[in-house]
Amino acid sequence: MLKVTHRFKIGFFVLMVICAAGAVGAACLSAAEEVEFKKHESGLFSDIFDQNIYYEGTGSLHLERLGRLVFRKKVRAEDVNVYDEVPDSNFFTNRHTKNRLSLDELEKGYHETDTPDASGVLTVTQGKFAGAHPGFRIQDGRGDTYMLKFDPIDYFEQATAAEVITSRFYHALGYNVPQYTIFVFDAAKLTPGEKAEIYDDTGFKRKLTKERLDEFLLFLPQDTEGRYRASASKYLQGKNLGSFSLQGRRTNDPDDPVNHSDRREIRALRVFSSWLANYDIRESNTMDILQTEKGRQSLKHYIFDFNASLGAGTDVGKPPMCGYEYLIDYGEAIKAFLTLGLWEKPWQKRWREAGEKVNQSPAVGYFDNNGFEPGKFKNQFPYFAFKDLTRADGFWAAKMIMTFKDDEIRAMVKSGQFSRKEDADYVAQTLIERRDIIGRYWFSVSNPLDEFDLKNDQLVFKDLAIVYGFEQAQGTTYHVNVIGRSGKKKIKNASLQSQKPSLTIDPNWLASRDSVDLWIRTTRNPSSPKSPYVLVSFNSQGITRIIHQD
Amino acid sequence: MKRRSGFKYSFLLMMMACLFFEHAVIVHAEDVSYDRYASLYEKKPVPPSTAGNIAKHFLVYPFELFKWPVDKALNFIEKNHIDDKTIWLYEKMQDYGITPYFSLFSINHTGFGGKFDFVRLAQQRTKYPNLKLNGWILESINEAFDVGTEVGVERIAETGFGILGFFDYQHLVQEHFYGIGPHTSAGDGYVYEREALTLASILRYQWTPTTRTDFRFGYQNVDIDGGKDGGRGQIGEGIFNKTLTPGLDGDDLLDYEVEIQRETRNFKDCSTRGGLYRFNFGFHEGVNSSKAQFFKYQAELMHYFPLWSDRRILFVRLFGEHSDRMNGVIPFHQMARLGGYGYRYWHMPNEGQTLRSYDYNRFTDTSALLMNLEYRYTIWEYRDFKTDAVFSWDEGQVFRNLDEFQFEDFRASYGLGFRLSFAHHPVLTFEMAHGDEGTNFYVKSHTPF
Numbered sequence: 001m002l003k004v005t006h007r008f009k010i011g012f013f014v015l016m017v018i019c020a021a022g023a024v025g026a027a028c029l030s031a032a033e034e035v036e037f038k039k040h041e042s043g044l045f046s047d048i049f050d051q052n053i054y055y056e057g058t059g060s061l062h063l064e065r066l067g068r069l070v071f072r073k074k075v076r077a078e079d080v081n082v083y084d085e086v087p088d089s090n091f092f093t094n095r096h097t098k099n100r101l102s103l104d105e106l107e108k109g110y111h112e113t114d115t116p117d118a119s120g121v122l123t124v125t126q127g128k129f130a131g132a133h134p135g136f137r138i139q140d141g142r143g144d145t146y147m148l149k150f151d152p153i154d155y156f157e158q159a160t161a162a163e164v165i166t167s168r169f170y171h172a173l174g175y176n177v178p179q180y181t182i183f184v185f186d187a188a189k190l191t192p193g194e195k196a197e198i199y200d201d202t203g204f205k206r207k208l209t210k211e212r213l214d215e216f217l218l219f220l221p222q223d224t225e226g227r228y229r230a231s232a233s234k235y236l237q238g239k240n241l242g243s244f245s246l247q248g249r250r251t252n253d254p255d256d257p258v259n260h261s262d263r264r265e266i267r268a269l270r271v272f273s274s275w276l277a278n279y280d281i282r283e284s285n286t287m288d289i290l291q292t293e294k295g296r297q298s299l300k301h302y303i304f305d306f307n308a309s310l311g312a313g314t315d316v317g318k319p320p321m322c323g324y325e326y327l328i329d330y331g332e333a334i335k336a337f338l339t340l341g342l343w344e345k346p347w348q349k350r351w352r353e354a355g356e357k358v359n360q361s362p363a364v365g366y367f368d369n370n371g372f373e374p375g376k377f378k379n380q381f382p383y384f385a386f387k388d389l390t391r392a393d394g395f396w397a398a399k400m401i402m403t404f405k406d407d408e409i410r411a412m413v414k415s416g417q418f419s420r421k422e423d424a425d426y427v428a429q430t431l432i433e434r435r436d437i438i439g440r441y442w443f444s445v446s447n448p449l450d451e452f453d454l455k456n457d458q459l460v461f462k463d464l465a466i467v468y469g470f471e472q473a474q475g476t477t478y479h480v481n482v483i484g485r486s487g488k489k490k491i492k493n494a495s496l497q498s499q500k501p502s503l504t505i506d507p508n509w510l511a512s513r514d515s516v517d518l519w520i521r522t523t524r525n526p527s528s529p530k531s532p533y534v535l536v537s538f539n540s541q542g543i544t545r546i547i548h549q550d
Numbered sequence: 551m552k553r554r555s556g557f558k559y560s561f562l563l564m565m566m567a568c569l570f571f572e573h574a575v576i577v578h579a580e581d582v583s584y585d586r587y588a589s590l591y592e593k594k595p596v597p598p599s600t601a602g603n604i605a606k607h608f609l610v611y612p613f614e615l616f617k618w619p620v621d622k623a624l625n626f627i628e629k630n631h632i633d634d635k636t637i638w639l640y641e642k643m644q645d646y647g648i649t650p651y652f653s654l655f656s657i658n659h660t661g662f663g664g665k666f667d668f669v670r671l672a673q674q675r676t677k678y679p680n681l682k683l684n685g686w687i688l689e690s691i692n693e694a695f696d697v698g699t700e701v702g703v704e705r706i707a708e709t710g711f712g713i714l715g716f717f718d719y720q721h722l723v724q725e726h727f728y729g730i731g732p733h734t735s736a737g738d739g740y741v742y743e744r745e746a747l748t749l750a751s752i753l754r755y756q757w758t759p760t761t762r763t764d765f766r767f768g769y770q771n772v773d774i775d776g777g778k779d780g781g782r783g784q785i786g787e788g789i790f791n792k793t794l795t796p797g798l799d800g801d802d803l804l805d806y807e808v809e810i811q812r813e814t815r816n817f818k819d820c821s822t823r824g825g826l827y828r829f830n831f832g833f834h835e836g837v838n839s840s841k842a843q844f845f846k847y848q849a850e851l852m853h854y855f856p857l858w859s860d861r862r863i864l865f866v867r868l869f870g871e872h873s874d875r876m877n878g879v880i881p882f883h884q885m886a887r888l889g890g891y892g893y894r895y896w897h898m899p900n901e902g903q904t905l906r907s908y909d910y911n912r913f914t915d916t917s918a919l920l921m922n923l924e925y926r927y928t929i930w931e932y933r934d935f936k937t938d939a940v941f942s943w944d945e946g947q948v949f950r951n952l953d954e955f956q957f958e959d960f961r962a963s964y965g966l967g968f969r970l971s972f973a974h975h976p977v978l979t980f981e982m983a984h985g986d987e988g989t990n991f992y993v994k995s996h997t998p999f
Binding site for chain 1: 571582583584586587588589590591592595596597598606609613617618621625627628629631633634635636638639804846854861862925927928929930931932933937939987
């Protein structure tokens with residue numbers, strides 16, 4: 001009896017401890033809700049560990065992910081609207097696709113000032129004088145702060161042009177980026193700030209002196225007039241709250257309800273990065289800025305640091321494996337292991353064909369379309385968001401890329417201010433070709449129908465593969481299943497085919513039905529397999545839903 | 551005239567039509583009758599529920615406890631430039647001729663020490679480019695202590711001649727002996743302690759930057775004592791006695807050697823081309839009470855064959871050793887030995903040659919023949935980092951005289967490993983090798999060849 005009482009006491013005590021822990025946990029949770037927008041720290045090392053080791057190992061322990069893996073289930077992006085588009089948010093603003101930007105706007109990109117004000121002195125306030133991309137922070141005559149980053153000594157214009165050009169593309173596509181400009185200046189304008197400190201190659205913080213600054217400048221390339229050239233990124237207004245996750249979300253941000261790996265614009269960064277060869281998209285190259293607009297605080301999400309895009313990468317140009325393999329790529333390593341090293345990887349073939357050296361101009365770096373396969377492009381880290389990219393996401397990204405006309409691409413490349421016209425032409429031409437390769441690929445794996453509209457008794461749409469000349473109109477057939485819906489009840493109304501990108505709507509389809517679903521698949525010739533579907537729903541009011549198959 | 555202006559207008563209209571057409575092929579958002587970018591959702595995005603999150607991710611939570619401190623530590627390292635500081639410190643030490651050594655694979659294999667280039671340490675390398683004044687010290691707990699120095703001039707007055715002095719004291723507390731001959735048993739393991747003092751002078755002639763000849767005169771004092779390794783046989787037990795195992799009393803030896811060496815490897819540690827070819831001939835004579843007197847011949851040929859790429863390397867090594875007894879004996883500690891990874895510490899004279907699936911110094915006799923074959927190929931590269939997979943095959947045997955040599959006495963070892971390197975320097979290697987006495991696993995920060 002005594003023992004039973006004793007056990008009861010112990011049991012009661014354990015229960016109390018659990019309750020107390022629960023109460024403390026709940027209190028902490030509610031306290032956390034009150035603490036708004038804590039700074040989220042991340043860096044290259046933690047990105048390597050998290051993405052290349054931790055999540056690669058524990059990814060399948062997420063039951064949801066395991067389910068996706070086992071059943072090969074594609075998960076639809078959660079932030080898309082009923083028209084299969086991404087509405088504007090703090091992550092993304094539909095810019096060029098919504099309201100076409102002028103050539104001038106495209107060339108200028110996100111624009112607050114032209115360049116740092118070099119009419120007076122430029123005070124160096126902080127710096128990093130070591131690493132692949134050294135640079136320093138300056139304050140100009142207007143009191144604005146900029147980060148200046150430079151080119152490797154033998155690759156004048158390479159990293160600076162890449163950074164500025166790529167920022168223009170991301171901005172036009174719809175992402176938030178800081179202002180980047182090419183800034184050419186005389187060393188005489190620079191003066192070390194009173195409290196300026198730098199990290200040199202020792203890793204120790206040192207006071208910045210004029211001698212140290214001059215010594216640093218010795219290792220930077222100069223133009224023919226002895227001036228220095230940098231990419232100048234203007235510091236953003238607002239409180240910097242560190243990086244944002246490319247996977248989860250800020251749980252206390254009311255504007256951030258969707259896990260970032262389920263945001264289409266985050267997933268699609270993989271496609272845009274493939275266009276711009278920007279393999280270095282990672283969490284530590286993102287930034288959350290707390291801004292106040294119309295009396296309301298909100299977090300605006302930025303991406304930055306593009307000096308490893310296009311042909312740039314390190315102090316000698318882009319490493320040949322970048323874009324083809326993750327930093328640690330278990331799959332590729334296993335393939336190489338199992339084939340006893342006899343299989344030549346695509347990047348190894350390309351590198352061999354290039355003579356195992358950067359074969360373009362030093363200002364361009366290692367950038368061409370030889371062996372470029374958009375569907376196989378890999379960023380440096382295997383973020384879930386990039387792995388989760390579906391055909392619908394890819395199609396969305398590709399159709400945005402295809403909206404850029406040749407002269408618009410050239411306008412954005414112009415912002416890199418290459419001193420040689422041939423370099424600018426080469427980069428622009430490579431991007432133009434790359435655009436088409438991307439469009440051709442994503443339109444071939446999806447059903448590239450867009451611009452659905454009801455006009456009179458017709459459903460009209462555009463077949464983007466035909467619009468952009470990737471496929472012939474002749475031979476193309478659109479196969480449509482018409483399903484009527486009444487509440488949850490679905491009734492097949494008709495099956496029809498059309499050789500034109502339009503369908504005549506039979507008024508009977510809507511008779512005694514709430515809405516009609518059109519499941520449209522495309523074939524390019526009689527023997528070709530049917531494409532994935534596009535689901536278009538409409539009712540008497542108009543189009544109510546568009547879904548491209550994921 | 552009118553015709554001309556009509557033509558102009560038609561041309562203008564045509565151009566405008568073309569422009570319109572060009573514009574028309576570009577998709578426009580405003581073409582549709584609805585706002586396609588409107589925030590209209592079939593199901594408005596809502597944050598996932600806490601319960602839902604827990605249900606989906608509960609298996610991961612224990613690992614998050616591990617992730618959190620690692621992330622924090624890595625961010626701290628990056629933010630405070632600890633990596634830069636460490637690299638700088640290491641490079642600075644290298645500039646000053648100091649190469650540190652750490653081994654932390656287990657408590658029993660904890661080692662530390664360093665190599666020192668005293669000329670660099672005194673910042674006199676530029677002034678005396680040919681002067682050699684090196685030292686080393688190493689302590690490997692419960693295994694070895696080694697201290698030594700090398701002094702000399704590599705090139706005298708810009709000729710090919712050089713002269714070097716060598717001193718080394720070594721104390722190995724648990725060396726293993728399994729008997730002499732090819733048919734010994736791994737179960738007959740004995741342990742002993744070996745203390746060796748070596749003094750030598752080397753006269754060198756460098757024929758070309760890759761080829762040299764060394765004339766070496768040396769003195770060795772070797773003391774053998776009971777070793778510390780519980781469960782193994784001690785001196786005097788079984789075959790480990792003075793009758794069957796010469797040299798158990800220790801020896802004082804005078805060494806006269808000549809060695810010809812040609813080295814064409816492109817990297818010392820992770821070579822992909824070239825090779826090392828070495829021939830050594832020596833006469834060794836016991837002094838004081840030692841009865842040793844023998845000739846020793848050694849040949850080592852290793853070559854790296856790139857197979858149409860530096861990413862695929864076939865490595866071949868042939869090694870042979872034979873000792874001829876004169877009027878005295880050949881001490882067991884001077885005999886040819888096979889077994890183990892082939893590289894334990896920096897200075898290991900008479901180290902067991904590489905036969906990976908067998909224990910260190912598993913086979914001992916007056917002669918040895920060995921072939922090492924490796925097929926290495928790169929399976930991962932990122933910038934200067936590289937991982938090679940290695941398939942190895944070691945085939946070797948010890949024997950007394952050539953007439954006792956039998957093909958069936960060859961012992962084979964097959965292995966697989968992975969070697970991570972940075973800028974052609976080995977960082978970490980994992981290797982396993984299997985043979986008829988079991989499987990050995992090696993985790994090292996260097997490679998055997």
